[in-house]
Amino acid sequence: MKITPMTQSLVLHFGEMGSRWGLNRTLGQMYALIVLTEAPLNADQISEALQISRSNVSMGLKELKSWNLIKLQHIPGDRKEYFSAPSDIWEIARTLVLERRKRELDPTLSTLRDALMEQATSEADQYAQMRVKQMHDLLEMVTLWTTELQGMSSDKLAALLKLGEGISKLLDVKDKLLLR
Amino acid sequence: MKITPMTQSLVLHFGEMGSRWGLNRTLGQMYALIVLTEAPLNADQISEALQISRSNVSMGLKELKSWNLIKLQHIPGDRKEYFSAPSDIWEIARTLVLERRKRELDPTLSTLRDALMEQATSEADQYAQMRVKQMHDLLEMVTLWTTELQGMSSDKLAALLKLGEGISKLLDVKDKLLLR
DNA sequence: TACAATTTTCACAAATTACTGAAAGTTCGA
DNA sequence: TCGAACTTTCAGTAATTTGTGAAAATTGTA
Structure with a gap:
């Protein structure tokens, strides 16, 4: 070859x-x-x-x-x-994201949750727990997003990504719609 | 300690x-x-x-x-x-994303671009170039997004991530707005 | 079932990466 | 400008990861 x-x-x-x-x-x-x-x-x-x-x-x-x-x-x-390999490059990307989530995000979230369940006695632990909470919330949102991506068609995914700099504006629009 | x-x-x-x-x-x-x-x-x-x-x-x-x-x-x-470490966890995340982009995405994009500039003679190379183009476009969009993220405040970033499953719907709304 | 084609496993070897202690380098105050 | 306090560098070693060939396992077919 x-x-x-x-x-x-x-x-x-x-x-x-x-x-x-x-x-x-x-x-x-x-x-x-x-x-x-x-x-x-x-x-x-x-x-x-x-x-x-x-x-x-x-x-x-x-x-x-x-x-x-x-x-x-x-x-x-x-x-x-x-x-x-799949002929659809988006499918490859989706798979990659999903697998990394399973291998990295999920176990980390679980560790963070465990830490949050513990009773923090010392002040040091209370601070640590506060940080853990922040990380946990952030990672949970990332998980949510990746889940969302899994369900999206390649076309839609492409459209979303193309949004690019538009995303910030789109967020503003959303706020206005909700205020209405 | x-x-x-x-x-x-x-x-x-x-x-x-x-x-x-x-x-x-x-x-x-x-x-x-x-x-x-x-x-x-x-x-x-x-x-x-x-x-x-x-x-x-x-x-x-x-x-x-x-x-x-x-x-x-x-x-x-x-x-x-x-x-x-920065007290704002979003700042940490932003930095992480930026640095990884610099170290991984940017060099890859540059390699892909180089490949696209070449004259593909064989059929094999034409196919390869087609795939390279797909990857390139995808990664360029990812880059665009990460750039966008860099400019967003922590609050906005949090709002965006919280959108979670709403993102799909939001895209639909955007389409309607444009059609109007 | 026998056997040839093919794939997988695994113990060891090779290569890479990470860690250490000692020495060199830097910084700052007297 | 000396020297103590501190940080960095680096050559060698230790640990980990990756790659190999030989042997075992699997698969399909005559």
Whole structure:
């Protein structure tokens, strides 16, 4: 499996990015390759294209599956397993957000809630609890938002994001509507 | 510097979280401690509370400074440097978003743009470029949003987040207003 | 059921990242 | 300008994470 210079450089960049996103370098590279390639790929092709061992690919694929980022498919007459990414980039983004929420936000919220349930005796703990409450409320809102995003169609999501700088104004409009 | 069991467990949790956020475990712990403690702390106190070497604290503090997450202050009659976190949790969140954007989004956008400038000859590259375009547009919108957030007051930010499930409806309202 | 094709697991090796103590550097007051 | 108080740097070590090859497990089909 040959790989063009363009894909090559993108793959390398996303490898670096991957490590900042809870995935690791190889995983980032693998996913970049799958996303950028139209045809579904099998493990051997990935292994060859990225010059990593077959077993490493197997582990990476396992991880990618656990993130729900890839689709398994079979090609008639071929026993190998082929993988591809969703064609809708918004779906990928939505999945990424959802999975990170499950892995990071949810456990953190639960820890914060536990801390809030405790009886704060010392003054130090009272202050800590106050901060915990602030963080908790903030993260809960973020959770609410991500939940909301999950239910939105790709079109709507695109529209929302396009709003961009309009969002601030929109908020003002909302206030006026409520005042009416 | 003693540390209550409550702070202790929160510090440990944010240590784990830190590693998922581009910081590392120690950095997460240090910041949690600073955020949860009302009084500004000096390096020795942090070192003692978290049981890590003085030099490690120095490096962590340096990193935290580069993220703009801590404020340096001096206590009259004491030559040590003391550090504290912003009292406004929204400010912390805003800073975090901004810094991550600078470190991750911006370089990625630039790589994507480079790829888009190239002449795609092969069919493979044309497909790749199409996907790159999708990613680029998505990330550019995210950037726009984060920029917008930077300019918003904490109050407004809180209001926006509180909108939660209302956001979808709000979008509909906007469409109606435009149609009018 | 047997067997070839394919995938997964896992113990170890390699690479990367984080931590430490000692030494060097800085700052400030006398 | 000296020296004590404090901070930073850095080379080496420790810990963690990632990658590999060999072997085991699974799958599909003749």
